[in-house]
Amino acid sequence: MGYREDARKIKALADENRLAIMMSLKQKEKCACYLLEELNISQSTLSHHMKLLCDSGLVDYRKEGKWMHYSLSEEGAAAFRKMIDGYIRTGK
Amino acid sequence: MGYREDARKIKALADENRLAIMMSLKQKEKCACYLLEELNISQSTLSHHMKLLCDSGLVDYRKEGKWMHYSLSEEGAAAFRKMIDGYIRTGK
DNA sequence: TCCATACATTTACATTTATCGATACGTGTG
DNA sequence: CACACGTATCGATAAATGTAAATGTATGGA
Numbered sequence: 130m131g132y133r134e135d136a137r138k139i140k141a142l143a144d145e146n147r148l149a150i151m152m153s154l155k156q157k158e159k160c161a162c163y164l165l166e167e168l169n170i171s172q173s174t175l176s177h178h179m180k181l182l183c184d185s186g187l188v189d190y191r192k193e194g195k196w197m198h199y200s201l202s203e204e205g206a207a208a209f210r211k212m213i214d215g216y217i218r219t220g221k
Numbered sequence: 222m223g224y225r226e227d228a229r230k231i232k233a234l235a236d237e238n239r240l241a242i243m244m245s246l247k248q249k250e251k252c253a254c255y256l257l258e259e260l261n262i263s264q265s266t267l268s269h270h271m272k273l274l275c276d277s278g279l280v281d282y283r284k285e286g287k288w289m290h291y292s293l294s295e296e297g298a299a300a301f302r303k304m305i306d307g308y309i310r311t312g313k
Numbered sequence: 314t315c316c317a318t319a320c321a322t323t324t325a326c327a328t329t330t331a332t333c334g335a336t337a338c339g340t341g342t343g
Numbered sequence: 344c345a346c347a348c349g350t351a352t353c354g355a356t357a358a359a360t361g362t363a364a365a366t367g368t369a370t371g372g373a
Contacts (some may be wrong), residue, residue, distance in 0.1 A: 132240035132244075133237055134238055136235055136236055139234050140360090142230040143228055144229050146227055151308040152308065155310070155312070157297040165326060170361095170362075170363085171362070171364080173320090173321080178361090195370050196320085201309065203311055205309075210306070213301075213302070217234075217243065217297075217301055218247070218298060219293045220247070230373045236330090236331080238331085253349075254349065255350095260333095263333050263335090264333090264335060264351090265350090265352080266332050267350090268352080269330095269331075269352095271350095284350095286340065287350075305315080315372100315373085316371105316372085317370105317371090317373100318369100318370080319368100321367080322366080323353100323362090323367085324365080324366095325362100325363090325365105326362085327360100328361080330358080331356100331357085332358095333356090334371085335355105336351100336354100337350105337354080338349105338350085338351070339348100339349090339370105340347100340363100341346105343344100
């Protein structure tokens with residue numbers, strides 16, 4: 130019936146820059162200012178991308194003073210994997 | 222560096238109607254005319270979606286006379302899973 | 314308290330994408 | 344060959360998305 134929510138989560142990963150962010154976060158937790166130096170995008174654009182990734186559950190955030198620290202969510206990844214598998218796995 | 226190709230493949234799955242198509246194909250191979258009856262979209266729109274899914278490698282096609290038969294690709298699914306895991310799996 | 318810093322939100326705009334009607338293409342049938 | 348049928352492609356349009364400048368908000372330091 131409603132695939133909207135799943136489509137929204139998948140869309141969170143369906144962007145070049147967000148994939149680059151995920152790859153960067155694989156190594157370790159990073160703060161927004163660090164990600165901003167790695168990618169060639171504006172601060173507002175990065176903030177937009179991080180919001181989508183966090184909303185999808187794939188990325189966790191931790192606020193420390195003025196800094197936002199982002200990291201991959203293992204739980205989010207597990208749920209994502211499971212969700213994807215529900216669509217691409219053959220058989221019942 | 223170049224995440225464009227992966228983003229394109231993920232985008233193939235990032236749509237409500239295409240998720241519905243994948244769920245339908247999970248059961249068994251289906252011809253386009255059958256899918257057309259299941260979904261509430263026009264024939265040209267379905268053709269567009271099927272092209273994206275086939276290009277991503279997630280769906281195989283088989284032409285039989287006038288009919289196009291679509292099915293999930295196990296190889297495509299395996300490659301997709303692996304690709305996704307490369308982005309969401311924590312650690313190196 | 315004033316200011317600089319880090320980040321989020323708003324606004325506007327350009328590009329991409331989903332959609333459909335019309336048309337073209339290919340295939341089997343009479 | 345002419346036609347019907349299934350599907351693909353083209354052209355146009357509306358909606359969604361990515362982007363950045365401007366502005367707002369919160370935090371810490373002088």
